Amino acid sequence: MKNKISKMLMATSLCLFLSSPIVLASGDGHSDHKAHEHDNAQDEKNAGLIVKQAWTRATVKSANVGGGYLVVENNGQEADRLIAATVDFAERAEIHEMKLVDDVMQMRPLPDGIEIPAGGFVALKPGAEHVMFMGLKEPLKEGDVLDVILTFEKAGDVPVKFKVNKLAAKGHGEHQHNH
Secondary structure, eight states: OHHHHHHHHHHHHHHHHHHSOOTTOOSOSOOOHHHHHSOOOOOSTTTTEEEEEEEEEOOOTTOOEEEEEEEEEEOSSSOEEEEEEEESSEEEEEEEEEEEETTEEEEEEOTTOEEEOTTOEEEEOTTSSEEEEEEESSOOOTTOEEEEEEEETTTEEEEEEEEEEOTTOOSTTOOOOOO
């Protein structure tokens, strides 16, 4: 019973970590505009897919998981499907979703991946669908850029660079201005 409660607490903590910003970060809230000028977009040879705004949050030293977020546009004539991710900085990466079920936030892998509709887009974001980095080999540090290979059913492997934002980041290239 004690072990079951401990596992439930750990799962709840993980869900909260991935779905809401952590307020332990410091900084002035301004992002580096030069770092966002090139928005890591790829297309042409990738069957009309454009992957952009790929980012993750910095992690604390003891964290062994992180979430990856991005936008995938499909300018092609056929739907495609994000089916896998491969990384060197963690033991594995999986496509996951978080959703509220009976007032409890649940996270689960999506073994069939995520469909990217023809002429449409999908945004992977905190508290929803995301790439889960599991078994981090070291903490993710703000300012780093991580190499991730996203695998699509039709387009194949697409290399993407994920920018590591501050610990409490809510989005890719977020800006906070005081007017």
